Amino acid sequence: MGVHIFFPSTNESRSIHDDPKTQSLFTLFLFILVILNNIIAEARRSSRGGFHGTKLFVFGDSYVDTGNFLRSGSYKPPNGITFPGKPAGRFSDGRVLTDYIASFLGIRTPVAYRYRNYVEKSKLQHGMNYAQGGTGIFNSILTNGPNLTTQINSFQKLVQLNVYTKHDLRSSVALVNVGGNDYATFLQTNGNLKDVGAFSSGLVNQLCLDLKGIEGMGVRKIAITLMMPMGCAPQQSVNTSYTKCAELPNVVARNHNQQLLHCLANLKQSSVFLTLDLYNTFNSVISSMARKRAKNPRLMNPLEPCVRVEVEKEGKHKYKVCEKPEASFFWDQAHPSQNGWHSVYSQLQSSLHQLLQN
Template identity: 50%
Template sequence: MAKQLIIMLLPLLLLLFILSEVVEGTKKSYGVYDKNSVKLFVFGDSYADTGNFMGSPSYKQPYGITFPGKPAGRFSDGRVLTDYIASFLKIKTPTPYALRNSSTLQNGINFAYGGTGVFQTLTNGPNMTVQIDSLEKLIKQNVYTKQDLQSSVALVVNSGNDYTAFLVNNRSITEIKSFTTSLINQLSINVQRIHNLGINKVAIGLLEPIGCLPEITLVTFHLSCVDLLNLVSEDHNKLLLQTVLQLNQQQVGKSVYVTLDLYNAFLSTIKTMQKKHDENSTLMNPLKSCCEGDGLTNTCGKVDDNGEKKYSLCEKPKLSFFWDNVHPSQNGWHAVYTLLQSSLHQLNYR
């Protein structure tokens, strides 16, 4: 009887085996697709880079001393904006594009590269257009598929390298408004292209108050921000907000583009920390960098020919807002992230 039962069940078992192989094969055909997992694709510069700029100081001491405990390619003592947004989406930080062959791509990929801009600001660094090209190549290679992208989020963060390059190239400050227009126009083209590749949520960072960066507040002895330069950020953000509004109006029944107000998040945090510093001078001045170099030049992480450090560290990095002369510390980014959460809820697919 038992033998007859086994013979009768054999066709059924064979069918189940075949079906399981078909289903497994179907899963494999969808690249890294996982219907339960949001993926994060990151474009931009050092405010979002988690390890793409291999030859930079971000891979040298003392970067990374707070997290992960050693230099790992982040321009900070610890976590940066990308890490916090990934944690908000309940995924691990996406793999840097430079490390794509040695790590999982399940959580997305980070194309951001320190020092780059919307336009070409580094001789060898991939600007935003090239970064998007890299994603398009991965899609064509079926590394990511339509299903992957539909439930994904794109983060776009450019922290002002375009403006630095503009001024360094000896252009007149009076031309900056026309430059802002051309910059926002190109940024608009870029974010639309990201959406057209299949990503339905695109978060775009507003420009931080560049007049508050330690390399700028040096002229005020780190006592206050330089309002004239903050006006550049304000004009940039005003035009960007208008552009994003127009882009969303072109969408039918959905809001694709979300702005992250880095400008006011930075200012609010700095003002709060300044007040505490005024009340207790032992606390860190938020307009000073923790890892100090020689003024305008960022020498954090650098040594001279004799191996002597060309920088000094503050006593408590975890109490600082800026890590070096342009980049927030982990503490700074955490404070900014906390203020961005109301906007981030528009990205959450869960």
């Protein structure tokens, strides 16, 4: 926007260059204007979250996977019907937590590790997503995909190849969401969540070692999610006809979170470890939606999945999508919809500002 200066008309035509005092004031005015423009521009960049070439590196499972699990339902309809309009490797009808945090940081969603050799190098500037659906802290029976340690090792190899430099890491953010599939594996192999105590301790200890591994590579800001209330997922709440969350899986989740917080508190940290409380945030959003539904029964039950899959003859599957995915919280039996993730992100947003601090 140009600067327009109006001089009242007089009988004498005079240039500002004729008066040294006026010229000095005009120079000072221009200097102040330049400073103000820089301040405004920096404020706009900060409001969008972007700062100093930030990159986002993502580790974990299907809650943050944006395309690494090629042979999975994430690449089949009806996933992706809201965004980008077709299946694109997300376990949702649209965006997931990774997309919202990338947007908060003012960058594009980082490329999935699977496609690192098939995209232009310029697309690597936003970071990389190593997360894969079905994986865990330990090996998972749900997939033979890379566990958390292996994902971090893949990250380290790219750093050793100078795809990302130490300078890149110092100004970047890591996002870690993992653990749910470990408990699913434990349940399927041991059969009883009541015996999960010792397993949780070993699981959290390994998770903290992995977080220290990310920190040791030079990443100075690490966002780690607390486990969501597992008993509220439709695959658990179906046992109450979607009337309430199952309590025992939620007890396990709370115990996991307490152990993780204790472990993080005892770490000697040179980085910022920001915990994103999915447990209380999920509960808050679900409770809010349930209260609204109590006043208007036509609204969707937040504990029900939007997508229901039926098995036909000869093993063929068909699916039925709810009338308004944009009003749902859960997309399928385990994963939030885009609306669900957006609602969760909206509540987490205030705590995310710690990632923008130098």
